[in-house]
Amino acid sequence: MKIHKILGLMSGTSLDGLDLAYCHFTEEKGVWTFDIQKTKSITYAAIQQNELKDAIRLSAEDLLQLHNSYGTWLGEKASEFIEKNELTVDYIASHGHTTHHRPELGFTFQIGSGQHLANTSGQHVISDFRTNDIALGGQGAPLVPIGDHLLFHEYDFCLNLGGISNISFEVKGKRIAYDIGLANMILNYITRKIDLEYDKGGALARSGNIHKEMLQKLNNLKYYLLPHPKSIGYEWFLEEVVPIVEATEAATEDLLHTAIHHICEKIAQQIHQNTIKEGQKVLLTGGGALNTFLIETLTEKLGTATQVVVPEKKIIDFKEAMVFAFMGALRSQKLINVLSSVTGARQNSSSGILYLPS
Incomplete structure (x- = not known):
């Protein structure tokens, strides 16, 4: 029975910090089970917290710079976590941090560049879980x-x-x-x-x-x-x-x-x-x-x-990070991980973009 070994990253709207959850997932006859193996929460420094909170007011140029630098930061923190705990990781599944969410206007944006995350961590990364559902006419949320x-x-x-x-x-x-x-x-x-x-x-x-x-x-x-x-x-x-x-x-x-x-x-x-x-x-x-x-x-x-x-x-603390890890496991198998009955999209989808390290 294959064990999917995924590191989930989650930063929520409460701006508490970054949650990391290293999880194992197994599937037998359509029934999935999970085991949260290692976890860590990283509290945002005041400067970073304010930077994320105020990102909604940035110009497009500055927002993209933050998108890339935050992706690099995520990669550094993921790499430190992996090395410290000597983990074997199939994929990092990253939600990123939502700065803009306007489904009624047809867009949502989670900063944390998947390519920068992959390059910095040296791991395969799946991120941007919401955009495809928006493109299918959905809310892009909730995904959990x-x-x-x-x-x-x-x-x-x-x-x-x-x-x-x-x-x-x-x-x-x-x-x-x-x-x-x-x-x-x-x-x-x-x-x-x-x-x-x-x-x-x-x-x-x-x-x-x-x-x-x-x-x-x-x-x-x-x-x-x-x-x-x-x-x-x-x-x-x-x-x-x-x-x-x-x-x-x-x-x-x-x-x-x-x-x-x-x-x-x-x-x-x-x-x-x-x-x-x-x-x-x-x-x-x-x-x-x-x-x-x-x-x-x-x-x-x-x-x-x-x-x-x-x-x-x-x-309580790591369910969301764990579920995004799970969404990564489903995406890696090209299985449905976003439900149209929830988001209002035209169809279910297997969402998330794969980034390979360079």
Whole structure:
């Protein structure tokens, strides 16, 4: 039985840093299994974090320079990780970092040049997983549901709380998934205003109170009325959400408390609308799964008919990096790794571009 040995790289919208997950995948009679062997998270330095955050404002020339230099940086970090752990790698599967996501205009862009990554690391690289789906008329997102479908099918819902909240579930044999809305992006934006990277365990949020006007404005965002397939990016956050936060005069604790209630209300609303059965299970991953106050608030809003399952920390932290590694394994076999039922594309696809080192 062939073991696919893939290193997955993921940088999310929360701008926490780069996640590396070295994984083994095996397939027998159409059933895939995974083993996350080695992991590492590299926190972005403040300068690099700001560079990525502000990339949306760069000229085309400067953006392409960052695309290449960030690809080289990814290659350096991947190479160090491989050498330190003495790993045998078939492919590096890199998501890159999303700077622009405008599917309604027909484009998405993840910086981190695959060729620079390949040349620097000396490894075969698969990257640019989203563009093909956009070219097929899809949203180019979310992509992780292929992993939910093939690796986590025992759960009724898979909920990821990264910078953005997204959900995935089966309806009549078809995988449905979409971005629900806000998650850590707004929480981290608020804490960084007081020079705090994040609110550990939701401790600050727990001590706050709901700001009713802010909550109403967030709940009334037009995105929530759109049908799926749908997805959002940093542009939406800057244009629609930041003005609401900036216009609200309240203590940091109240801003965080209100944001968490908003996040949990919108998630609970979607799960209630798509309830499958009594005792249904929701797998919760991403950085939000470490926010105790958020989990308590969500559990309360979901009620007793739904069980929230928080897995081992390795899966919480590295599920997305692992799934992109898995997408690389599927792409290497020319198998479907992007589902049109999720993205709204004209057809399923085997997406990702292969780069060979020079």
